[in-house]
Amino acid sequence: MAQSTRQSEMEAPPAESEPLVRTEAGVRNLASAVEHILKQRDIEQLNLVAMSWGGSVANAYTAGKRQSRKARARRAPLVLKGPVPVDASGRLGSCRKVPFMDFRAGLLSAAPRAARSSLIPAGGFQLWANISLATDPQGN
Numbered sequence: 001m002a003q004s005t006r007q008s009e010m011e012a013p014p015a016e017s018e019p020l021v022r023t024e025a026g027v028r029n030l031a032s033a034v035e036h037i038l039k040q041r042d043i044e045q046l047n048l049v050a051m052s053w054g055g056s057v058a059n060a061y062t063a064g065k066r067q068s069r070k071a072r073a074r075r076a077p078l079v080l081k082g083p084v085p086v087d088a089s090g091r092l093g094s095c096r097k098v099p100f101m102d103f104r105a106g107l108l109s110a111a112p113r114a115a116r117s118s119l120i121p122a123g124g125f126q127l128w129a130n131i132s133l134a135t136d137p138q139g140n
Contacts, residue, residue: 007094014093026057034061034071048073100129 009017021029030048037046048071050058058073098106104125108116 009094012094014095014097015091017094019092020094023053023057023060026053027061030057030061031067034067038070045069046071100133 007020009020034046034048038044048058048062050073055073058071062068062071062073104120108119111119
């Protein structure tokens with residue numbers, strides 16, 4: 001399986017570089033990936049499941065008539081109650097590094113307390129983490 005390249009800026013502290021990718025570039029990258037998958041699988045359409053910034057990229061990609069015939073975006077929104085626990089002020093760095101296994105707690109902290117235990121099926125987060133870490137062992 002081909003792996004994506006890792007940009008050198010990801011090896012430095014995020015504050016030392018500008019954001020690595022803007023939404024427009026994400027849409028172009030997603031378009032390339034969709035075309036590759038369609039060709040490799042010999043299929044005409046696929047479903048995209050995306051969350052967070054990936055949801056914005058997937059929705060922007062599928063907004064065009066030509067693209068919407070190739071892929072449908074299924075966005076996995078967060079169920080939020082109160083302010084989102086992300087600091088959006090100040091200069092953006094190259095990326096935002098979150099310790100991989102801490103991501104679950106951060107994700108659930110934005111959900112209503114009563115819903116937290118039912119949002120992620122038992123073993124689901126660990127399965128996702130294992131698959132994700134297999135593609136990026138450094139986890140960032």
